[in-house]
Amino acid sequence: MRFATVEEPDGAVRCGVVVDDVLHRLPPGTRILDLLRTDTLLEVGRSALSARDTVSLTEVRLLPPLEAPTVRDFVAFEEHVEGVRRSVEGEAGVVPEWYEAPAFYFTNPHSLIGAHDEVAVPPGCAVLDYELEVAAIIGREGADLTPAQARSHIAGYTIFNDWSARDLQSREMRVGLGPAKGKDFAGTLGPVLVTADELEPYRDADGFLHLAMTASVNATEVGRDLLSNMGWPFEELLAHAARGSRVRPGDVLGSGTCGHGGCLAELWGRRGVQQPPPLRPGDVVEMTVEGIGVIANTVVEGVVDTDVPPVRPARRRDRQRP
Structure with a gap:
């Protein structure tokens, strides 16, 4: 099944x-996260199909499929890391x-x-x-799992x-703590949560999901890879x-960005020049993943910069009260 969370014209979710x-x-009032926690997602989904209470997706706004308690994002594509x-x-x-280790x-x-x-x-x-990824959604609580159990x-x-x-990320990662404000502002999740059983036909002999992934900017394709190229x-x-x-339940595990144009920075690293250029207001980024669907977001102007002033390196460091 394919589950979505939407905002209707009257503001109802x-x-x-x-x-x-x-x-x-x-x-009304049903949340995907609650269904995962009670292990009733498929049961309630089947009931909804028989109830025939429907609305066209053209009449609603797609929200992230669920309210994720946590998001872990991996870096599982070697080609992406190189670039x-x-x-x-x-x-x-x-x-x-x-x-x-991943x-x-x-x-x-x-x-x-x-x-x-x-x-x-x-x-x-x-x-x-942008960064093109696939995310797995956790459905059952667990600790110290083997891959077979997982x-x-x-x-x-x-x-x-x-x-x-990228400019914020490059600066702050020199401190040694990883990305922070460079990743803090947005992450697109959607358009739907596709249950794991629907994607099993795409699993290859090595256990990877063989899904085609593409990214385009303003209708021009700039990235294409296979999810099965994960490490x-x-x-x-x-x-x-x-x-x-x-x-x-509800925890999100990102695959990390795919290779071969899964993000612009990889292409910049390989080409030695920022081409295609960084995204700017008005650009439309569209991503398609086989078996899951399509997302498309438009970049818009942000708020005025309110960054904190830098620390003065030569300031006096007192050890006792004056």
Whole structure:
């Protein structure tokens, strides 16, 4: 099944099952996150299909499919790491540590937006970029999972655009803490949550989901890859996330950005020039993932920069009260 959360013209938020371009509404007040927590997603979805309480998707605004408690974003595509490291850090190759274990960072679940929402340029950013990913949605709580156990803990998948302010990211990552404000402003999740069973026919002999992924800017394709080019399948990403820790229903695990133009920074790193140029207001970024759907966001002007002033390096450091 394919589940969506929408805002209706009267402002009401409803969830439902998507069939073609029609939303079969779940009962008012029903949330996808609650259904995951009670393990009733498919049961309630089947009931909605028989109830025939419907609305066209053309009449509503798509929101993120669920309210995600946490978002872990991995960096699982080697080709992406090669290009972006050269672009952001000015270094060639892939660090040896990348091959030892799948790395991830936590990003802001409160900044997630819907499949067709506008994206405002964050304050202080002059180098805006997109990042084409697929995200797994956790359906069952678990800790210290093996990859074999992890598969049954994945409820479904969706598209994730992990928008990046590359100039902010490049500056702050020199401090050694990873991306922060460079990733804090927006992340597109949508258009729907596709339950894991629907994508099983795409699984290859090595356990990867063989899904075509494309990205375009202003209707010109700039990126194309296969999800199966990940260094680790989602089950191994989940096992790593749950190692010595715990995952819960609704948690989002991003695949990391695909290669071959999955973001502009990768292309800049390989070409040595910012071509295509950074995103600017008016640009439309569209992403398509086989078996899941399409998201398309328009970049708009952001708010006036209110960055904090820098610390004075030569300031006096007192050790005692005067």
